[in-house]
Amino acid sequence: MKRSRDVTIEEDVEFDALISNKDLLKGVKASGYERPSPIQLKAIPLGRLGVDLIAQAKSGTGKTVVFGSIALEGIDLSVLDPQVLIVAPTREIAVQITEVLRVLGAYMPKFQCQVFIGGLSVRSDAGKLSRCHVAVGTPGRIMALIQQNKLRMSKIKLAVLDEADKMIGGDFYAQTKYILDKLPAQKQVIAFSATFDDALYDLLSKYMNNPQKVVLTTDAPVLEGVQQYNVPVTIDEVDSALLQIHLYEQKFKAAVDLLEKIPFYQCIVFLNHRGRAVDLTQFLNTNGWKSCHISSGISQQQRLEVMQKARKFRIRVLICSDLIARGIDIDRVNLVINLDFPKDVETYLHRVGRTGRFGNRLTYCTPSLAHFSHILYS
The missing domain is CATH 3.40.50.300 (P-loop containing nucleotide triphosphate hydrolases)
Structure with missing residues (x-):
């Protein structure tokens, strides 16, 4: 199928060059991804190095695979405690991320990714946290689980903010700030959004250590082919x-x-x-x-x-x-x-x-x- 320029690359590179975990690679290919998009090509190697990352990715260019691959490459499957925390602004996005990561990790033995969102039973969250490598949720529910001492943050080594402009620059700022303040001192933070401005960069930088930026265009971020x-x-x-x-x-x-x-x-x-x-x-x-x-x-x-x-x-x-x-x-x-x-x-x-x-x-x-x-x- 012919695709637009914002998701195609000129380099002769496949996911084998970006991902070392063979089981994860099977999951990526089973998801239908054949060659990386520009944001995947640029951001996955940087993220795997463990650096903090601010990435501008147009909607629909495969950013979930970026932070999903970085997350799954870095977890220890023998440790059943949350090691990755992914926070998204809506319940639907959180559920979708969880589904994508479960497909990516389908060939990884005993991999567990759980979702924590409002509108569903709080009672079941404790059980899910006891068998969870990657926790995905909305700010309100994640904050509540931290306050109730149900979500232990000590093992978190990667935190991802999806739709970061909404998480940091919008109504969720107080909740997001609370969550970021509770993270361990030694951790990696990745922020993704389709739109960034200087004020958002400055605000994010307060919670990151010398973040690297991946911005593929300085033009208005409009999806091509529409x-x-x-x-x-x-x-x-x-x-x-x-x-x-x-x-x-x-x-x-x-x-x-x-x-x-x-x-x-x-x-x-x-x-x-x-x-x-x-x-x-x-x-x-x-x-x-x-x-x-x-x-x-x-x-x-x-x-x-x-x-x-x-x-x-x-x-x-x-x-x-x-x-x-x-x-x-x-x-x-x-x-x-x-x-x-x-x-x-x-x-x-x-x-x-x-x-x-x-x-x-x-x-x-x-x-x-x-x-x-x-x-x-x-």
Whole structure:
């Protein structure tokens, strides 16, 4: 399959040159990776040296394999205590990382990777920690386990911050700081994100020892191979109290029109309001498009079930808020619709990155149903 330039390399290098553990190498190849992407080629050797690492990786370029390979190369399988801690901003990303690492480590005897997230039983966490080499979790649950003395940090030799801009520069900063402060003095820290700025570099450097930077481009980090379109939606003049209702009615109809006209395998539709996600799901199902929605408004078990349905191709359309705008891989997604404009450029980048994963060059379109009411009714 032809792939875009941001995940292909000119060097004649295979994973055998980057990974020494033969069992891990089997897992990498079983996962479908044949040759490393640029971020994998640059970052895996540095990470294996044990240096602290700050890496900018575009969404969908294989960064989980980078820190997964570094983590699995360094663990001692005879020690059943957490030796690697990976922290991610959402439950869905944490679950996905766990699944990827379990596949990578499938040929490593007795390898154990466990996930610790909110919405699931705290009672079972102690048992999972007693048979765990790699702990993956969200900041709130990891912090709680440390405070309850259930997660022992003394054996941690590698800490990974996925989506570091969100972890350090956003609402999770206090929790992330607490976790980093509890790490042993001697450890390796790796931070990954699609977007970094000088302020974030400076903040991260406080928790790292002379970190090495892997930045493959100084341009705006936009995923290659993704075609992006803007589709205006207009409505007739109505009473201002009914404006939003009529606007969303037209957007829903426009979304169905796009689904009928654009060839696609699976689609993700992003909205800014989770209540509208429920309405759109019902509308699409009524119009023959098998759909589910995911948001923080449903239980964690329901969220896991929806993601499983999406990954097993049991639904064609997934409707969501920005809960899964970051980091989530669903292989067949090759159409993204932004029903609402995202709140910032970074969020748009992450939304768009749900398609074109690892540079796949299928037919990628990201129509944005533009909100022009402020022009029509100014």
